[in-house]
Amino acid sequence: MRVLSWLRRRPASDGAALTVPAVAGAVPAATGASPAVVTKPKREPIVTRAELALAFSTLVVLAGVVLGSALVQPPPVVHSVAQFVHLACVVLGLGSVLAVDWFGLRWQLGHGTLREVVSTAAALAVPIWLGLGGLMLSGMLLSPDYGSTITLVKVAMVGVAGVVGVLALAVSRRLAARTNPSRRLLRAGLLMATASQLAWWTATVIGFLNRS
Numbered sequence: 668m669r670v671l672s673w674l675r676r677r678p679a680s681d682g683a684a685l686t687v688p689a690v691a692g693a694v695p696a697a698t699g700a701s702p703a704v705v706t707k708p709k710r711e712p713i714v715t716r717a718e719l720a721l722a723f724s725t726l727v728v729l730a731g732v733v734l735g736s737a738l739v740q741p742p743p744v745v746h747s748v749a750q751f752v753h754l755a756c757v758v759l760g761l762g763s764v765l766a767v768d769w770f771g772l773r774w775q776l777g778h779g780t781l782r783e784v785v786s787t788a789a790a791l792a793v794p795i796w797l798g799l800g801g802l803m804l805s806g807m808l809l810s811p812d813y814g815s816t817i818t819l820v821k822v823a824m825v826g827v828a829g830v831v832g833v834l835a836l837a838v839s840r841r842l843a844a845r846t847n848p849s850r851r852l853l854r855a856g857l858l859m860a861t862a863s864q865l866a867w868w869t870a871t872v873i874g875f876l877n878r879s
C-alpha cells in the first residue's frame with residue numbers, strides 16, 4: 668500500500684536521538700578514556716500527562732451537557748432554533764475537520780507538505796472547537812432520548828471527538844516543531860485523524876437517524 672510504504676521510508680528518529688554519538692560505547696580501552704556510558708535517549712512522549720488530563724476534561728464538559736439536557740425542557744421555538752444551530756455547527760465543525768484531514772490525505776499521497784497540514788490544523792482549530800462546542804450546547808436543548816442505545820453511542824462518539832481533538836492539537840504542535848518527525852509521531856497523527864473522522868461521522872449519522 669502506497670501510504671504504508673511511504674511511512675516506511677520516513678526516518679525512525681525523533682531528532683533527539685541524533686545527539687547521541689554514533690559510536691557511543693565503542694571507545695577503545697587503549698585510548699585511556701573511561702568506558703562511555705551509553706544512555707538510551709529518552710523518547711519524548713507523544714502527549715504529556717497535562718495534555719492527556721486536558722483531553723479528558725472535555726468528558727467533564729460533556730457530562731455537564733448530558734446532565735443539563737436531562738434537566739431542561741425547552742419550549743418548541745427554542746427547540747427549532749437549537750435544531751438550526753445544531754445543523755450549522757455540524758457544517759462548521761465537521762467541515763473544518765474534513766478540511767484538515769483532506770490536507771493530511773493529500774500529503775500522504777505525495778501532494779503538498781506536512782507544514783501545510785500542520786498550518787491548516789492550526790488555522791482551523793478555532794472553527795473545529797466552535798463547532799463542537801456549539802453542537803454540545805445546541806444538542807443540550809434538543810431533548811436527547813438517553814433511553815435509546817444509539818443516542819448513547821452518539822454521546823460516546825462526541826466524547827471521542829473531544830478527547831481526540833485535544834490530543835490531535837498536541838500531536839500537531841509536536842509535528843510543527845520537527846523538521847524530521849519520527850514514524851511514531853506520524854503514526855499517532857494518522858491514528859488521531861482516523862479516530863476523529865470515525866467519531867464525527869458516526870455522530871452525524873446517528874443525529875440524522877434521530878432527527879424529528
Ligand code: HEM
Pocket residue numbers: 732733736750753754757761799802803805806807809810811812822824825828866867870871872873874875876877878879
Ligand atoms: C460531534 C457532535 C455532533 C454531531 C456531528 C451531531 C450531528 C447531528 C445531526 C446531523 C443531527 C440531525 C439534524 C437534523 O437533520 O435536523 C443531529 C440531531 C440531534 N442531535 Fe446531534 N450532533 C452532535 C452532538 C450532539 C450532542 C452533544 C447532543 C446532545 C447531548 C446531540 C443531540 C441531538 C439530538 C437530540 C438530535 C435530534 C434533534 C431533533 O431532530 O429533534 N447532538 N445531530
